[in-house]
Amino acid sequence: MTSPTAPDPAPTPGLRERKKQRTRQVLSDTAVRLFLEKGYDKVSVAEVAAAAEVSKPTLFRYFPAKEDLVLHRFAxxxxxxxxxxxxxxxxxxxxxxxxxxxxxxxxxxxxxxxxxxxxxxxxxxxxxxxxxxxxxxxxxxxxxxxxxxxxxxxxxxxxxxxxxxxxxxxxxxxxxxxxxxxxxxxxxxxxxxxxxxxxxxxxxxxxxxxxxxxxx
CATH class of the missing domain: 1.10.357 (Tetracycline Repressor; domain 2)
Structure with missing residues (x-):
């Protein structure tokens, strides 16, 4: 049962949107793990992309800035x-x-x-x-x-x-x-x-x- 102060439930996303969400989550999780291991300033976007097995342009389609990889959790x-x-x-x-x-x-x-x-x-x-x-x-x-x-x-x-x-x-x-x-x-x-x-x-x-x- 939904609390009266809870936001209205969002509509269930389609398959394509779910795949995008999973990709965003993988990229963010990979980035945060590397940042915690090595330090934020010592990890490049290219290194995050390689670890997540995507191209750098693909990563930037999901996250326009390096900072967004971390702040994705606030979105x-x-x-x-x-x-x-x-x-x-x-x-x-x-x-x-x-x-x-x-x-x-x-x-x-x-x-x-x-x-x-x-x-x-x-x-x-x-x-x-x-x-x-x-x-x-x-x-x-x-x-x-x-x-x-x-x-x-x-x-x-x-x-x-x-x-x-x-x-x-x-x-x-x-x-x-x-x-x-x-x-x-x-x-x-x-x-x-x-x-x-x-x-x-x-x-x-x-x-x-x-x-x-x-x-x-």
Whole structure:
């Protein structure tokens, strides 16, 4: 059963699209493995293509930039907040829908919330946040997420953009604080109670500060 705050399920892709998705995943997984083994700056795109047994032009058809090989994992989440708002239950305020979604993510240890201590996730985070070019590229994903959310919120454009910016900032800060503590050696179980309290605080401040139509 679909949660009222979950995005509408996407239509099942056709065979050709599934093959493309598998190829993208193989390329991304191969790249991340090599970057973790040797260092991001020491691995060329040509080396990734050879390891994945495709040509360099083929790789660039799937990933226009080297950074995208790593940030591919964020692509599915780029418009997640917008989809949650668009698919919320009738009468439910956008902030409440997003709060429920974030709390549910904490409970299932979704890496997007930062509350995940799986070794592979921690290794990926070290790669991402330890590489300046990847951090810079990540800002573009965050900006597109903010624009998509503003469109889903609707209403006066400036008001919607201000609200979207505040919401995205709260989610980012909550996730970064969870990541910081786990990278410092705490387990996800140790951090969870504080993470839930922080999320309630963050979304509570949003509910207090945003216009009524966004918070119910």
């Amino acid at each position: 599915d989440h780029e418009d997640e907040a917008a989809r949650v708002v668009a698919g919320r239950a009738e009468g439910q305020a956008p902030v409440e829908a997003l709060r429920e979604r974030f709390l549910a993510g904490l409970g299932r240890r979704d890496p997007v919330t930062g509350l995940c201590d799986h070794p592979a996730v921690l290794a990926y985070q070290r790669l991402l946040y330890g590489t300046p070019s990847l951090v810079a590229r990540l800002l573009g994903y965050q900006e597109r997420s903010e624009r998509a959310l503003a469109e889903a919120l609707g209403g006066p454009p400036v008001q919607a953009r201000l609200a979207a910016g505040q919401i995205v900032a709260v989610q980012r800060i909550l996730a970064e604080e969870n990541v910081r503590r786990i990278r410092a050696g705490e387990s996800a179980d140790d951090v969870e109670a504080d993470a839930v309290r922080a999320a309630e605080l963050g979304f509570g401040q949003l509910a207090d500060g945003l216009p009524d139509r966004f918070r119910g």
